[in-house]
Amino acid sequence: MSHPHPDLTTPGPIPQNGLRVVPLGGLGEVGRNMTVFEHAGRLLIVDCGVLFPEDHQPGVDLILPDFDYLTGRLQDVEAVVLTHGHEDHIGAVPYLLRLRPDIPILGSQLTLAFVEAKLKEHRLNPVTRVVREGQTAQVGPFGLEFVAVNHSIPDALAVMIRTPAGNVLHTGDFKMDQLPLDHRITDLRAFARLGEEGVDLFLVDSTNAEVPGFTAPERDIGPVLDSVFAQATGKIVVASFASHVHRVQQVLDAAALHERKVALVGRSMVRNMGLAADLGYLRVPPGTLVDVRQVDDLPPSETVLMATGSQGEPMAALSRIANRDHRVSVGPGDTVIFASSLIPGNENSVYRVINGLMRLGAKVVHQGNARVHVSGHASAGELLYCYNVVRPRNVMPVHGEVRHLVANGALAVATGVPAERVVLAEDGVVVDLVGGRARIAGAVPCGYVYVDGSSVGEITDAELKDRRILGEEGFISIFAVVDSATGKVITGPHIQARGMAEDDSVFDAILPEVTSALTEVVGRGNADTHQMQQAMRRVVGRWTAKRLRRSPMIIPTVIEA
Template identity: 70%
Template sequence: MTTIFTDRPQQPPKLKRDTLRITPLGGLGDVGRNMAVLEINGRLLVIDCGVLFPEDAQPGVDLILPDFDMLRERLDDIAAIILTHGHEDHIGAVPYLLRLKPDIPLVGSQLTLAFIEAKLREHRITPYTLAVTEGQVESFGPFTCEFVAVNHSIPDALAVHVTTAAGTVLHTGDFKMDQLPLDGRITDLRAFARLGEKGVDLFMVDSTNAEVPGFTVGEQEIGPVLEGIFARARQKIVVASFSSHVHRVQQVLDAAAMHGRKVAFVGRSMVRNMAIAADMGYLRVPENILVDVKKIDSLPDDQVVLMCTGSQGEPMAALGRIANRDHRVAVGPGDVVILASSLIPGNENAVFRVVNGLMALGAEVVHKGNAKVHTSGHASAGELLYCYNIVRPKNVMPVHGEVRHLIANGRVAESTGIAPERIVLARDGYVVDLADGKAQVVGAIPNGYVYVDGSSVGEISEADLKDRRILGDEGFISVFAVVNSETGALIAGPEIHARGVAEDDAVFEKIKPQIVTALEQAVADQADRRDPYQLQQVMRRVVGRYASQRLRRRPMIIPIVVEA
C-alpha cells in the first residue's frame, strides 16, 4: 500500500475495451463533495454527486462542487446517476450537473429521490427518476446494478454492486453496522457475504471513521440522553441538526412528546425535508406536537422545542443567526441549546464561534464533546474489519474521507490479509483501471474545486479567494495620481486612501514625496514610451515596501494612474 500523494500521476492512457475505469471527482481528500465516475466501453455511470461546505479560508463561497469538466462533452454517455442516500454531500451537486443535461436518469431509494426532487423543483428542473429498493437489480447500459440495504444516519441508504465486463465493484456509500437501528433496517451483511462469495473485484469502502477504534455507538443510546436533558430543562430548548437527519429529529419529537413540549421546525431545508419524511412514513409525528415557528411566542418557554439547521456553524443557517441575534428566535439565560451532530473536519472554528456566541447570550450549550447527544453514521475500524473479512475482495479502494482517513482504512484492509499492492489509495482526479482482476492507478486528470458564490458557478478562482483573504486580513490601500499625457509630468496627487488598515490615512503623508520621486524617475526612464501601467507598478512598489517595512502589513494595493 502506497501512502505517497505528492507526485501526481501523468495523463491516463486511452481506455482499452472491456477495462473498467474509475475516476473519483470528489470525496477522496475531503469529507464531502462525493462523486465517482465509472466508465467501460464508452458508457459512464456516476455514483453520487454531492457538495462540500466552505471553510474560513474560502470567504464568500456558498458551496463547493465536483469538477464536471470530464463530463461536459460526454453527457450523452452517462447511463445513470446512482444516489446512495439523501445527504447533501452526496446529492447537493445534482442540480448543477442536471443544468447541463436535465434528462440524465437519477436512481435511488424513495426517500433519497424525494429529497432531490424537492431540491430540483427550486432549480426548475423536472428529473427522470427510478426508485429502487434493496435486492433490486437494474441494468444501465453495460452496468448491472444490485442494490443492498445499509444503515446510516438517514433512512433508505443503499450500497450498490456493479457488474461489468471487466469485473465487479461493491460501493458501500456511507454506512455503519448499528445492530439496533431506530427504523429496524440493518446493514445487509448477508448480501455482502453472498456477493463476496461470487467475487468482488473492487471494494470501495467508506473511510470517514476508519481512524476510530471499535464500533460506532448505536442510535438507541442517544434517546435517553436527550430525554434526560429535556427532563431538567426549565425554559426553551433549541436542537440543531442536519436537515436530513430523520432519526435524530424522531428522537427529539419523542422526547418532546414525553415532556409535554411543542416542536417547531426552523430553517427552510428542515421544514421541507421533515414534511417529506413525515408524508412518506419515515418520520412518526406525535399528534398535535408540531407548531409553526411564528406561533411560539404565544407559548410558555418551558413548552417549546425548536428543531433547527446550522449544526456546522453555517453563518446564514438558523442557529448561526440566533447566535448573532439576527433571528426572530432569541435565546438567553436558562435556555438549552443542543448540537446534535458530529463536527465535519474543517468546520471546527465556525461551530465553536456559534457555541461561544450562544453561551455569551447565557444559554447552556450541550454538544458531542460534553454529552452523548449524537453518534456518527459511519463505520468505525472494528466494523470495517468485519466487512473486509466477510467480503474478501480482490482489491480495495478507500473512499469518502481526508487523506488520513483513506490511509487508515487502507491499513485496516491490510490487517485482514489483503495484499498491500491490492490496496489502491487515490485522490480526486486520479484514474484507476480495473482489468484482469487487478486495480491500479494509471494516471490523473485535472480536478479542482468549483465554487458557488451567489448566482455564479465556477467563476470564482483561487486568485479571487486570495484577494478576499488579503482584504479580510490585511486591508486595502488605493493610490491615485494624474499625469500629463504628453510629458508624463505629475498634475495631481498622489492621493492615498486606506480601508481596513488600523493606521489613519495621514500616516502615508511621509511617503508621498517618495512616490513623486519614483514617478519622475520612471517618466525619465520612459522618455520614448510612457506606459501608465508601469507608473502604476512604481506606485504599488513604493507603497507596498512602506506598508511591509513600517506597518508590518501586506495589504491589497490598487494603484491608479490617469492621463490628462
C-alpha cells in the same frame, strides 16, 4: 499500497475489457462525493455532492466536484446512482443536470424525494427511478444491485456494479447499528453473498476508519435527550442537519414525553421533514408539531425548536439566533443542544456559535459534554467485519481525508488483502480494473468549483486569495493625474487606506517617494499608465512591508490628462 503521485500523467485509453474508476470528489476530503465508472465507452456516476467552504474560502457558498472530466462526454452518461440523501452526496445534482437535464437519476424513495424538491427550486424536471434494496437494474453495460445499509439517514443503499471487466461493491456511507430506529440493518448477508460471487474492487467508506471498536447505536441518544429535556426549565433549541430524520424523530419523541411542542426552524428543515413525514419515514406524535409562529404564544418551558446550523453556517438559523438576528431568541434558562458531529474544518465556526449562545446565558449541550450525537459511519471494528465477510480481491478506500483513507487501507491489509492490491487514490487519480487487478493509471484535472451567489465556477483561487488579503491585510488606493504632454504630476498622489489601524496621514511620509518614482518612469519616455501604476505599487508596497509590517492589497490608478 499504491499511492497517488504528483507526477502522474494523463491516463491513456482504457485497456480492452477494463473498467475505469475516476473519483471527482470525496477522496482526500469530507464532502463533494462523486465517482465516475467507465466501461465500453459508457459512464456511470455514483453520487454527486457538495463540500461546504472553510474559513480560508471567504464568500463561497458551496464547492462542487469538477465536471470538466465529463466535458464532451455527457451523452455517454447512462445514469447517476445516489446512495443516500445527504448534501455531500446529492447537493451538486442540480449543477450536473444544468449541463444535461435528462440524465436518469436512480435512488431510494426518500433520497429521490429530497433531490426532486431541490431540483424543483432550480426549475429542473428530472428523470428519476426509485429503487430499493434487493432490486437489480441494467443501465447500459452496468448491472446494478442495491443493498440495504444503515446510516444516519433512512433509505441508504450500497450498490454492486457488475461489468464484464469485474464486479465493484460501493458501500456508500454506512455503519452497522444492530438496533436501528427504523429496524433496517446493514445487510451483511447480502455482502457475504456478493463476496461469494466475487468482488473484484471494494470501495469502502473511510470516515471513521481511525476510530477503534464499533460505532454506538442511535438508540443511545434517546436516554440522553430525555435527561436533558427533564432538566430544562426554559425553551429548548436542538441543532442538527436538515436531513437527519432519525435525530428529529428522537427529538419529537422526547418532546412528546415531556409535553412540549416542536417547531421546525429553517427552510430546508421544514421541507425535508415534511417530505419524510409524508412518506412515512418520520412519525410525528399527535399534537406535537406546531408552526414556528405559534411558539411566541407558548410558555418557553413547553417549546422545542428544531433548527439548522449545527456546523456554524453563518446564515443558518442557529448562527442568526446567536447573533440576535432571528425571530427566535435564547437567554438564561434556555438550553441549546448540538445534536450532530463536527465536520472537519468547521470547528472554529461551531465554537464561535457556542460561545455566542453561552454569552446570551443559554446552557449548551454538545458532543464534547454529553452523548447527544453518534456517528453515521462504521468504525474500525465494523470495517474489519466487512472485509472478512466480502473478501475482496482489491480495495479502494473512499469518503474521507487522506488520514482516513490510509487507516482504512491498513485495516484491509490486516484482514489479508495484499498491500499491493489496496489502492490509495485521491480526487482525480484514475484507477483501472483490468484482469482482476486494480492499478493507478494516471490522473485528470480535478480542482474546486466554487458557487458564489449566482456564479458557478467563476471564482478562482487567485480571487479567493485577494479576498483573504482584503480581510486580513487591508486595502490601499493610490491616485494620481499626470500631464500626458509634459509628464508632470498635476494632481496627487493621494493615498486612502481601508481595514488598517493607521490613519491615512501616516502615508504622508511616502508621498514624495511616490512622486519621484512617477517622475522617473515618465522621464524615460514612452511610459504608459500601467508602468506608472506599477511604479507606485512597488514604492508603497515596500514601504508598508517595512514600516507597517503589512501586505495589503494595493490598487494604483494613474489618469493621463
